[in-house]
Amino acid sequence: MSEGVILKALSGFYYVDGKDGAPTVACRARGRFRHEKITPLVGDRVVFTALSDGSGMVDEILTRKNQFQRPAVANIDQLVIIASGAVPITDPFLVDRMISLAEWKGCEALVCINKCDLDAAEALYATYRSAGFQTFRVSAETGEGLSELYAAIAGKVSAFTGNSGVGKSSILNALEPGFGLQVGEVSDKLGRGRHTTRHVELLRLNNGGLVADTPGFSSFDIDRLEGCRKDDLQHTFREFAPYLDGCRFVGCAHVKEKGCAVLEALAEGKIAHSRHASYVRLYEQAKEHHDWEDK
Ligand SMILES: Nc1nc2c(ncn2[C@@H]2O[C@H](COP(=O)(O)OP(=O)(O)OP(=O)(O)O)[C@@H](O)[C@H]2O)c(=O)[nH]1
Numbered sequence: 001m002s003e004g005v006i007l008k009a010l011s012g013f014y015y016v017d018g019k020d021g022a023p024t025v026a027c028r029a030r031g032r033f034r035h036e037k038i039t040p041l042v043g044d045r046v047v048f049t050a051l052s053d054g055s056g057m058v059d060e061i062l063t064r065k066n067q068f069q070r071p072a073v074a075n076i077d078q079l080v081i082i083a084s085g086a087v088p089i090t091d092p093f094l095v096d097r098m099i100s101l102a103e104w105k106g107c108e109a110l111v112c113i114n115k116c117d118l119d120a121a122e123a124l125y126a127t128y129r130s131a132g133f134q135t136f137r138v139s140a141e142t143g144e145g146l147s148e149l150y151a152a153i154a155g156k157v158s159a160f161t162g163n164s165g166v167g168k169s170s171i172l173n174a175l176e177p178g179f180g181l182q183v184g185e186v187s188d189k190l191g192r193g194r195h196t197t198r199h200v201e202l203l204r205l206n207n208g209g210l211v212a213d214t215p216g217f218s219s220f221d222i223d224r225l226e227g228c229r230k231d232d233l234q235h236t237f238r239e240f241a242p243y244l245d246g247c248r249f250v251g252c253a254h255v256k257e258k259g260c261a262v263l264e265a266l267a268e269g270k271i272a273h274s275r276h277a278s279y280v281r282l283y284e285q286a287k288e289h290h291d292w293e294d295k
């Protein structure tokens with residue numbers, strides 16, 4: 001028996017990495033997973049048995065560190081959130097929602113601003129750096145900044161996400177020329193075919209990292225932060241942490257309360273306005289959702 005990672009799931013087969021250059025093994029899952037209603041996921045760390053015909057059998061799924069429903073992946077170490085100050089300009093709210101999702105699921109959030117050859121996006125860069133995130137400025141076009149990004153994903157399991165046309169495929173191709181992912185004009189990509197279900201796959205980098213190929217913001221399960229209650233949300237904004245104990249009222253929502261230490265920090269410029277605005281928007285969503293759900 002060996003240990004490996006599921007890189008791809010397709011038609012009942014799970015493609016498990018062959019460590020140290022050994023070929024990927026196409027495995028079936030033991031029947032008991034079906035009886036126990038457990039579906040192996042891409043990213044799962046598994047124990048498998050190689051069979052004499054070259055195929056294999058997944059015997060055991062090791063405990064997951066986290067899991068996402070859309071795309072269906074497990075054990076993501078970090079979300080690499082790609083943004084751009086050039087067309088198509090990224091709405092910071094979408095970045096903040098992804099960051100909260102990452103924090104909620106227990107993975108690191110990295111912010112990577114692409115298309116710096118066209119626009120350096122100083123404000124975005126300053127916002128995320130000062131909020132305490134690893135923030136990169138890159139250009140898939142010129143190669144600027146890519147070596148820092150490459151180093152940050154070495155040895156980790158990363159999922160790249162970002163609005164359509166921001167350059168996710170271009171960055172991955174520039175990092176690993178062997179990938180040959182399809183890059184398109186923004187307008188071409190809006191046509192038919194873009195909405196067909198895509199299978200997630202983990203791609204292996206030469207630096208030991210694995211990356212999930214490019215799900216867009218819309219395909220990540222971010223419509224609502226699954227299970228994240230309005231009172232939990234404050235903890236997904238890491239730059240609020242130093243102030244959370246300083247509010248006058250226990251259970252302060254940090255929206256418009258008197259004596260709120262978060263709002264004071266906002267007024268003093270210690271918290272970015274766009275970040276707090278995203279918090280308020282997510283807070284309202286969480287409130288509505290759970291009011292509805294609790295009835
Ligand atoms: N100037 C410039 N153009 C870029 C850069 N990165 C990507 N592009 C262009 O932006 C367009 C979209 O790039 P993609 O890599 O296909 O974007 P994507 O994020 O993978 O898009 P989806 O697959 O729709 O989610 C292409 O025309 C790229 O050539 C960059 O750093 N600078």
Ligand SMILES: [Zn+2]
Nearest residue numbers: 247252254260
């Ligand atoms: Zn407060």
